[in-house]
Every structure is written in C-alpha cells, then in structure tokens.
Amino acid sequence: MPFNPDPQPTYQPDPQRYHDGVPYRTVGHSGLKLPVVSLGMWHNFGDDKPLETQRSIIRRAFDRGVTHFDLANNYGPPNGSAEINFGRILDEDFRGLRDEMIISSKAGWDMWPGPYGFGGSRKYLTASLDQSLRRMGLDYVDIFYHHRPDPETPLEETMYALRDIVSSGKALYVGVSSYGPELLTEAAEMMAEEGCPLLINQPSYSIVNRWVEEPGDDGDTLLEAAADNGVGTIAFSPLAQGLLTDRYLDGVPEDSRAAAHKSLSGDMLSEENIEMMRSLNDIARERGQTLAQMAVSWVLRDQGRYGEQTVTSALVGASSVEQLDQNIDAAQNLSFTDAELSAIDEIASDAGINIWAQATKSKTREK
Numbered sequence: 001m002p003f004n005p006d007p008q009p010t011y012q013p014d015p016q017r018y019h020d021g022v023p024y025r026t027v028g029h030s031g032l033k034l035p036v037v038s039l040g041m042w043h044n045f046g047d048d049k050p051l052e053t054q055r056s057i058i059r060r061a062f063d064r065g066v067t068h069f070d071l072a073n074n075y076g077p078p079n080g081s082a083e084i085n086f087g088r089i090l091d092e093d094f095r096g097l098r099d100e101m102i103i104s105s106k107a108g109w110d111m112w113p114g115p116y117g118f119g120g121s122r123k124y125l126t127a128s129l130d131q132s133l134r135r136m137g138l139d140y141v142d143i144f145y146h147h148r149p150d151p152e153t154p155l156e157e158t159m160y161a162l163r164d165i166v167s168s169g170k171a172l173y174v175g176v177s178s179y180g181p182e183l184l185t186e187a188a189e190m191m192a193e194e195g196c197p198l199l200i201n202q203p204s205y206s207i208v209n210r211w212v213e214e215p216g217d218d219g220d221t222l223l224e225a226a227a228d229n230g231v232g233t234i235a236f237s238p239l240a241q242g243l244l245t246d247r248y249l250d251g252v253p254e255d256s257r258a259a260a261h262k263s264l265s266g267d268m269l270s271e272e273n274i275e276m277m278r279s280l281n282d283i284a285r286e287r288g289q290t291l292a293q294m295a296v297s298w299v300l301r302d303q304g305r306y307g308e309q310t311v312t313s314a315l316v317g318a319s320s321v322e323q324l325d326q327n328i329d330a331a332q333n334l335s336f337t338d339a340e341l342s343a344i345d346e347i348a349s350d351a352g353i354n355i356w357a358q359a360t361k362s363k364t365r366e367k
C-alpha cells in the first residue's frame, strides 16, 4: 500500500445533521448560535475512560447537530487529559470540520502548583490558555472562560486579560462561570466599555439547584443580570450530575459517577433526594419523557419576560451514546403546562448539589 502522510479521516458526519438535529439559539446579544444541548467533558473524557467510547460520544453529538464541546484546563483525570484526548479525536476524525465547531476551555480552578496555577491573574489565564491550545492542537478556542471568581485578583485584571486574549486571536469570545449577579453585571459593564462584550455566563442550574433564580444583593437574579446585559446563559449540570435521571432510582450502579466517588457524593443520594426523584420521574413519564429529558427541557423552558431564550443551552455530560441520545431528544418537547410546572415546584427542593456555591460567594462585587 502506498504511504499516505495525511490520510482522510474515516469519520464522515451525518449529512442530515443540520436538518434533523438539535435547534440552535442565539447567545445573548451576540451573533453566535449554540445548540440547545451542548456536550461537556468534565467527566468521562479523561484517561480513566476508553478513548473509543469518548470518540463515539463526540461523533454522535456532532452527527446530531451538537456543535458545542465544553472543556477546561483541569478536566480529566488527570488534569489536562480531557483536552489531550479531545485534541486527538479532533485530529483523527474532525479534520476539515473546525469551522463547524464551537470549542470552549476555561481557567480558574487549581491547575498547576504555585501561585500562578489558580485564580484570575493575567499570568495564570494567559499561560493556561496557551497550554490548553497546545494540548488540543488548536490555534484558538471559540470561547474562553474565567472558571470561578477569584477574591484575590481585581476584576479589572481578569477582564482586561480576557479582552487581550480576544485581541490576540487565541479566543473569539469570552465568558465567566459561577459568578454571582452583581459580579456578572460589573464584569459585563466593564467589558462593554472595552468594546469586547462578555458573551456568556456558565452557572450550575437544574430543577433541584435554582440559585440563579434567587435575587442577589441588588435585587436581580443571575438570570436577569445576564439577560439585562445581553449575556447568554449556558446551564451546567442540568441533570444534577446524574441525580435527575433514572440512574440512582434503584441503587448505585457500579459504573456510575457516584460509585467512582467523584464529585457526586453519597449524601447527595439521600433517601429524601431519591424519593424526590421518583416523584419527578412520575411527572416526566406523564409528559412522555424520561426524567433526564424533563430535566434538560426544564432549564430550556420559556421563562416569563425573558422568553424561551433565557437559557441558551443545556450543558450535559454523558458516559454513553445512549445517554447522549436521550438527552438530545429532550429538545423535541421544551414546553411545559402551568400544571406541570406547579407539580414540579411542589415536589422539588434544593438537593444540596451546588458544590460551586463557595466559589460564587468568595467574591460578590468589586468595591
């Protein structure tokens, strides 16, 4: 066989993906559209999971119109391995398709030892993005996030670093994650003045974790602060890490996130929480959805004065193609009756799964 130094990828994406796939929503006041379901790589894409499973999930997502893939410097395990694995799959399967993809990464949480591997300094953000690009084999990411508020860095330093990263061409857009409403407003106003609008806000949000609907010190909720400033919202962990699915209704499966003692701890699976899931599961069935599907649809629902675009995208995780398919199918029914919403509200209470709350509280405003 002749030697071919640059073989064509064997993967051919489904030609129907933009006809039969997920719908798209515009992100805030930008010109960018995201699929209503996006795929995150916090878990299931590190070196502890087979590369072929990762490849099949990523291919399937793209085949169904899911163009957005969310990463961070520390996703793995070990830290950085999700970006390396994703970069390998990009190179092997997605050559020629880069312009059809929205790839994001982040820096903010612990990444490397010493004072420059955590926080929101210009030093950390700039170095970390360079490392992420090298790991993924990319020239640029589409969205680069500050991953969590840093009480020890002035907001200006973080925002001006994000602005300069956009100017450098290493990110097309920038966003923030786990910021509260006042800090988000300040950040958005600062970036608007700089002519580099903040694109997107990435908070945790689900039926059993509704902190983004609670008014902050200035009376605005995080959802309102984002919408008022033209910033889109992408909701992470809409399935409460798997709690809002049928995964734990009859015990803890061996291959689950909870069994692996990762970020979903035993107390989140209390009998009270599981009972709540059983009741929510009944409502989902009556809607003709699985619990996971109802949870995805719920974060994407029409929300009063901000309309059905309040949340741009539901950022899900998946450990199999079947889970992913099920979650994407949620997009077939995003509307709820008032009776369904009231029934959900009557059952649902805070399940204690917002493990990011301390990061949000660590810095509420600049002055």
Ligand code: NAP
Pocket: 039, 040, 041, 042, 043, 044, 070, 071, 147, 177, 178, 202, 236, 237, 238, 239, 240, 241, 242, 243, 245, 246, 247, 255, 256, 257, 258, 292, 293, 315, 316, 317, 318, 319, 320, 322, 323, 324, 326, 327, 356
């Ligand atoms: P999630 O969608 O709430 O949970 C995903 C987990 O739920 C899967 O790993 C799987 O658990 C289970 N699951 C998914 N679909 C299922 C289905 N149809 N039926 C049964 N079980 C199902 O989201 P997440 O993984 O916690 O987070 C999603 C993404 O959000 C991350 O990958 C990351 O991109 C982003 N994120 C961002 C931050 C931040 O600080 N900005 C923090 C957390 C997450 P098993 O693995 O047990 O099968």
